[in-house]
Amino acid sequence: MSSENNVTSENNLPHDAICILEEQTQLTLVDLCCACAVHAEQIIELVDVGVLEPLGREPAHWRFGGASLHRAHTALRLQRDLEINLAGVALALELLDEIESLRMRLRARGGE
Amino acid sequence: MEFKDYYQIMGVARDATQDEIKRAYRKLARKYHPDVSKESDAEIRFKELGEANEVLKDTEKRAAYDQLGANWKGGQEFRPPPDWDAGFEHSGSGYAGDGAGGGAADYSAFFESLFGQQFRASGARRASSHARGEDHHAKVLIDLEDTYLGATRTITLRVPGVDAQGHVITKERVLNVSIPKGIREGQHIRLSGQGNAGIGEGKAGDLYLQVEFRAHPLYRVDGRDLNLDLPVAPWEAALGATVKVPTLGGIVELKIPAGSLSGCKLRLKGRGLPGDPPGDCYVILAIALPPADTEAAKDVYRKMAQELNFNPRAKLGV
Numbered sequence: 001m002s003s004e005n006n007v008t009s010e011n012n013l014p015h016d017a018i019c020i021l022e023e024q025t026q027l028t029l030v031d032l033c034c035a036c037a038v039h040a041e042q043i044i045e046l047v048d049v050g051v052l053e054p055l056g057r058e059p060a061h062w063r064f065g066g067a068s069l070h071r072a073h074t075a076l077r078l079q080r081d082l083e084i085n086l087a088g089v090a091l092a093l094e095l096l097d098e099i100e101s102l103r104m105r106l107r108a109r110g111g112e
Numbered sequence: 113m114e115f116k117d118y119y120q121i122m123g124v125a126r127d128a129t130q131d132e133i134k135r136a137y138r139k140l141a142r143k144y145h146p147d148v149s150k151e152s153d154a155e156i157r158f159k160e161l162g163e164a165n166e167v168l169k170d171t172e173k174r175a176a177y178d179q180l181g182a183n184w185k186g187g188q189e190f191r192p193p194p195d196w197d198a199g200f201e202h203s204g205s206g207y208a209g210d211g212a213g214g215g216a217a218d219y220s221a222f223f224e225s226l227f228g229q230q231f232r233a234s235g236a237r238r239a240s241s242h243a244r245g246e247d248h249h250a251k252v253l254i255d256l257e258d259t260y261l262g263a264t265r266t267i268t269l270r271v272p273g274v275d276a277q278g279h280v281i282t283k284e285r286v287l288n289v290s291i292p293k294g295i296r297e298g299q300h301i302r303l304s305g306q307g308n309a310g311i312g313e314g315k316a317g318d319l320y321l322q323v324e325f326r327a328h329p330l331y332r333v334d335g336r337d338l339n340l341d342l343p344v345a346p347w348e349a350a351l352g353a354t355v356k357v358p359t360l361g362g363i364v365e366l367k368i369p370a371g372s373l374s375g376c377k378l379r380l381k382g383r384g385l386p387g388d389p390p391g392d393c394y395v396i397l398a399i400a401l402p403p404a405d406t407e408a409a410k411d412v413y414r415k416m417a418q419e420l421n422f423n424p425r426a427k428l429g430v
Contacts, residue, residue, distance in 0.1 A: 020292050021300035021320065034244060035318070070300060070320075074147045081158075082141055096148065100298075108334030110341070 024066035029059050036072050043072065049086040051075050051093060113221040117186035118164035118177065126182055130169070137165040163223050173227060190222060245308035245317035252301070252321040254291055256328045256338075259385055260360040262293035267321070289321065294386040297325050297333060330358060336391025337384045343400040344368060359383045359393055366395060374399040 032052075033040050044059060046052045052072060054062035075089050084092065119126050124136045143149060144157040151157070167173045184190065219227075250269055258265065269285045289301065300320045307317025331338040342357060352370030356363050359380060366378060376397045384391025404410045416422075 018290055018292065019302050020295055021302045023299075024302075035247065037244070037246075066300075066302075077147055078145065081145055081162075082138070092148070104334065108332050108337075108339055110332050110339070 021066040021069060025063065027064040027066065027068065029054075029062050029064075032064055032069065032072060035069055036076060038076060042076065045086055046072060046075055049090045051086070051090050113190055113225060115184045115186060115188040115190035116160075116163070116220060116222045117184065118167050120186050121160050121164040122168060124168075126178070130171070133165070133168045137161065137169065141165075160220075163219050166219075167223070167227070177226065244314045245310040247317040248307040248319045250319070250321055251324055252289070253324050253326050254295075255326050256331060256333065256360060256385075258291045259293065259295050259323075259325075263291045265289055265291055287319075291323075294336075294390075295323050296336060296385065296387075297323060299323050331360070331393075333385070334394075336387050338391065338393045340393060340395050341398050342366075342395045343398050344372075346399055346401065349373070349397060349399050357393075357395055360385075368397070372397055 027035075029040055029043060032043050036043070040059070043052070047054060047059075047062070052064060052068050052075075054064045054068070056062045071093065075093060078084055078089050078092055079086065119128070122128075122133060122136050123140065124132055128136070140161050141158065144151065144154050144161060146155045146158055149158075167177050248269075248271075250267075252265070252267055254263070254265060257263070265288075267287050267289055269287065271283050271285050275281050287303075287306070289303070292301065295301065300322050303319040303321070305316040306319035310316050325333055331340055333339075338360070340357070340359075342355070344353070344355065347353075348355060348368055349372045350370065352368055352372075354365050354367050357366045357380065361383065364380060364383065366380065368378070372378075374397060378395045378397070380393040380395060382390045383393035402409060404413050
């Protein structure tokens with residue numbers, strides 16, 4: 001099919017619609033549940049196992065950094081697709097983080 | 113359409129037991145899960161695997177698939193025989209459509225032709241009680257200069273959709289995105305309301321663009337810091353010198369202390385990627401030897417050999 005017929009072009013988005021996810025710091029439990037389309041219990045479980053580390057004591061006062069969204073998505077996908085329990089998910093994420101930082105260091109040294 | 117050899121995809125024999133299939137799936141799923149694997153085709157492999165598992169783990173679907181016969185090869189042109197699945201009872205309950213959208217695009221035309229609507233799986237879809245539109249994710253490749261200065265980039269996304277006649281087509285969606293200054297590799301640009309439309313009065317989902325940097329000819333990125341290999345002449349390193357260094361923000365002068373060694377790291381504070389605080393640019397000295405390709409050059413080297421009492425292998429004890 002010709003792609004030209006299907007091109008929809010959109011103009012510049014208003015500036016406030018664009019932001020760096022990782023620099024947002026004020027996501028609430030509700031925000032995170034909506035964005036991940038899961039119930040609060042699943043997010044609370046991820047906090048309990050240490051995958052997510054919000055500021056604030058009570059779930060109602062929790063504030064998550066923007067990076068939590070990506071992390072929660074990854075955790076939920078691993079849990080669902082690979083049928084691993086939460087402790088396993090937490091371990092996998094820590095190991096993936098370590099691999100990523102080693103990769104970054106390797107690249108920074110030009111050794112890739 | 114192409115025939116899919118689910119047994120081959122799963123790496124099991126046609127007479128494999130259900131347990132063997134389960135084990136094979138779990139092992140390959142861990143290997144090709146897009147969050148874990150760095151293979152470039154991981155996502156495609158994982159989807160293919162999910163589809164193969166959807167059929168082979170289910171004894172009804174597997175029996176129906178086996179009915180096609182063992183002579184088909186993966187990739188072969190395929191038309192389902194008429195009434196191919198007659199006589200198989202479909203226990204509808206497990207495969208009810210989930211209505212969360214996007215399901216059709218996840219399976220191949222081959223799968224759809226065999227197991228169509230009434231067979232549609234629901235297991236792998238996440239249950240959603242929200243009417244909010246789904247978020248979209250994509251990667252965007254930018255240059256280091258784009259994050260240094262901020263930039264507007266036109267990006268083209270391929271979005272599966274359905275045309276007026278109900279055929280699945282791929283639409284191209286062109287977006288002008290302003291790249292926020294100082295964004296780092298691995299971070300996500302969030303475009304509110306640019307994902308799927310919501311259901312009913314639900315809000316539209318968001319679009320997330322994961323940022324990757326195109327390899328730069330000069331700089332290697334380390335978080336906010338940049339590393340630059342800077343060739344220097346032996347006399348510049350030995351006697352000290354002020355040399356020009358290219359940075360993303362323009363040329364600056366760098367003072368090389370006398371007696372610098374190869375591999376020595378000098379810091380240009382605040383000359384890395386922008387931010388609060390901005391990153392630094394690390395200059396790594398690499399001593400370049402002038403070629404001894406003229407008599408004059410050779411004379412200089414000979415003179416050094418005579419005049420300097422230098423053994424580069426002193427530490428090796430030889």
